Amino acid sequence: MNKKKNNIEKELEKKDKIPQKKPKKINEFAYFALRNTKLKVGLSVVLFFLVVAIIGPFFTDYKWNAYIGPVSQPPSLEYWMGTTTFGQDVYTQFVEGLRASFIVGIIGGGIATLIGIIIGFTAGYRGGIVDEVLNIITNIVLVIPTFALLLIIAAYLKVRGILMESIFIGFTAWPWAARAIRAQTFSLRSREFVDLARISGMKSYKIIFTEIAPNMMSYLLMTFILQFGGAILIAATLDFIGLGPTNAVSLGLMMNYAVLWGALEFGIWWWFVPPGLAIMLIVGSLYIMNVGLDEVFNPKLREM
Amino acid sequence: MKRYFGRKTIIYLSTFFLAVTVDWAIPRLMPGDPIMNLLSRVSVRAEASEAMYGYYTKAFGLDIPVWKQYINFWIALFHGDLGTSVYLFPQKVVDVIIMAVPYSIALLVPAILLSFYTGNKFGAFAARTKILDNTLLPVGYLLTAAPYMWLGILLAWSLGIVVGIFPTAGAYDFNMAPSFSWPFIFSLIKHWFLPFLSLFLVQFGGWAIGMRNMIIYELESDYSHYLESLGAPRSLIRKYAYRNALLPQITGLALQLGVIVAGSLVTEVVFSYPGLGSLILSAIQNKDYFLIQGCFLFIIIGVLIANFFIDIAYVIIDPRTRLGMAGE
Numbered sequence: 001m002n003k004k005k006n007n008i009e010k011e012l013e014k015k016d017k018i019p020q021k022k023p024k025k026i027n028e029f030a031y032f033a034l035r036n037t038k039l040k041v042g043l044s045v046v047l048f049f050l051v052v053a054i055i056g057p058f059f060t061d062y063k064w065n066a067y068i069g070p071v072s073q074p075p076s077l078e079y080w081m082g083t084t085t086f087g088q089d090v091y092t093q094f095v096e097g098l099r100a101s102f103i104v105g106i107i108g109g110g111i112a113t114l115i116g117i118i119i120g121f122t123a124g125y126r127g128g129i130v131d132e133v134l135n136i137i138t139n140i141v142l143v144i145p146t147f148a149l150l151l152i153i154a155a156y157l158k159v160r161g162i163l164m165e166s167i168f169i170g171f172t173a174w175p176w177a178a179r180a181i182r183a184q185t186f187s188l189r190s191r192e193f194v195d196l197a198r199i200s201g202m203k204s205y206k207i208i209f210t211e212i213a214p215n216m217m218s219y220l221l222m223t224f225i226l227q228f229g230g231a232i233l234i235a236a237t238l239d240f241i242g243l244g245p246t247n248a249v250s251l252g253l254m255m256n257y258a259v260l261w262g263a264l265e266f267g268i269w270w271w272f273v274p275p276g277l278a279i280m281l282i283v284g285s286l287y288i289m290n291v292g293l294d295e296v297f298n299p300k301l302r303e304m
Numbered sequence: 305m306k307r308y309f310g311r312k313t314i315i316y317l318s319t320f321f322l323a324v325t326v327d328w329a330i331p332r333l334m335p336g337d338p339i340m341n342l343l344s345r346v347s348v349r350a351e352a353s354e355a356m357y358g359y360y361t362k363a364f365g366l367d368i369p370v371w372k373q374y375i376n377f378w379i380a381l382f383h384g385d386l387g388t389s390v391y392l393f394p395q396k397v398v399d400v401i402i403m404a405v406p407y408s409i410a411l412l413v414p415a416i417l418l419s420f421y422t423g424n425k426f427g428a429f430a431a432r433t434k435i436l437d438n439t440l441l442p443v444g445y446l447l448t449a450a451p452y453m454w455l456g457i458l459l460a461w462s463l464g465i466v467v468g469i470f471p472t473a474g475a476y477d478f479n480m481a482p483s484f485s486w487p488f489i490f491s492l493i494k495h496w497f498l499p500f501l502s503l504f505l506v507q508f509g510g511w512a513i514g515m516r517n518m519i520i521y522e523l524e525s526d527y528s529h530y531l532e533s534l535g536a537p538r539s540l541i542r543k544y545a546y547r548n549a550l551l552p553q554i555t556g557l558a559l560q561l562g563v564i565v566a567g568s569l570v571t572e573v574v575f576s577y578p579g580l581g582s583l584i585l586s587a588i589q590n591k592d593y594f595l596i597q598g599c600f601l602f603i604i605i606g607v608l609i610a611n612f613f614i615d616i617a618y619v620i621i622d623p624r625t626r627l628g629m630a631g632e
Contacts, residue, residue, distance in 0.1 A: 148562070
């Protein structure tokens, strides 16, 4: 198989007269990636919060729901981010919540992207009746307000965990990704190199994964990034309305408790500012990163 | 155009059908006796509880075959019967929701329309203007990434509590009775402003950025370069680019509706604004499942209707759909 693929590649090179080889192309992307401020800034912010989420919980001796001492304390050396009206440590809740957000983003966004890829590739490559049916399903799920669906499912579950929440979010957030990937696949399907692979007797799934997918890698990466951010936002919204995990803490739940227990009236800003700020910075940086990536991959958008 | 609307109608009808089926199926899919599940977690008075049990046994009709239960559910739905609220017993779910809907619409519609208009205009204006592009663009990205409720919390805390110029709870002063007088209308507007502003700001960021990115694609396309080479004025090229860039933005509005509605629900919770969002929160806290299910259906119907309006707008704006040249 490998030999065959090499032949096809050689054939392709002759045919399209592409002078560069693959490694050179990656260098080109790296060259622009290292010079792209948006990408660098966005990535550093996301990585910063990721590091805090990973090592943060090791710096606290408390449990997130333990009542550890004086209530409503502003940030101090002892309580880095202050305490809640119940005397819980905000720092502990914050780092645990940050972990939960990243888990939701990776699992929820990952599942949504994966379903989008499967449906998008199948619909776009197969075409015909398969495409038609998948298209209708996609459009139906697209019209249903995801949040309302999650609301009614979550409301009936007695015990809710972060993992379960992520899976549900993943299973409802895929439609736009499927639609976008389908459109891309559709336009790649009729290219010469795909025709060539088809004539040479390659199996469909092999054509999709060795010929079409590599040409869409940048696109798929960007889809995942957007789904990642979207999943974090949906989870926070769901948690805030009281349908968050029942056995853990999350950034959305922190804001929920803060509003319900009078943090605004008493001015306990260290309780409700950090969780929202973290979400905004993470998701905003993901968006900005995406613009940067777009500029790296798409020469037309590079600033002159 | 017929084909276009025909396709859309099929999708909307299937969506509605699916939504009602989900609404019917979910309580029945959960383990245990649904009625005991409903009532065991509610603390209502004993006599009410007994009346409720009888009522729900009849409403669920668990003694008849499943397909009959399903048909009965549809019949009840078309009679506008969504059950009785548990926590606001004995009020009907439909009545409770209809009381809340106007407040939600009063927040949502102006926020959506105004942010869409101004955001797009601003985004088009900012594109390829170096200073705006570099300073305001990150701000736009952060705004659109801000969780709705957090921006609401910040506004309520800063303008409402610290500065104290705006009230932070309710739809009007608690000591006022609803009437058509100027002080009451003024009070309504004062209570409406902050939740509106926070909804507006988050969406504004999103539209401005979307338009900025779209219009750059358009300005790089062949027809723009061609116009440029012909010596057309900059404003004319921009005008054409804007019109073309607006189409995907309208599709984007349809795609965003669900997220916007969700955002408005949590914004209402922050400001204790008596719309659907606050209702859902109380329903969840009181385990009032019939009310949650009713809200679910109302949100879906609302989003479907809004989608339909967007489709009409799309047909008006894009002549290709009218001529049947583009299916979607």
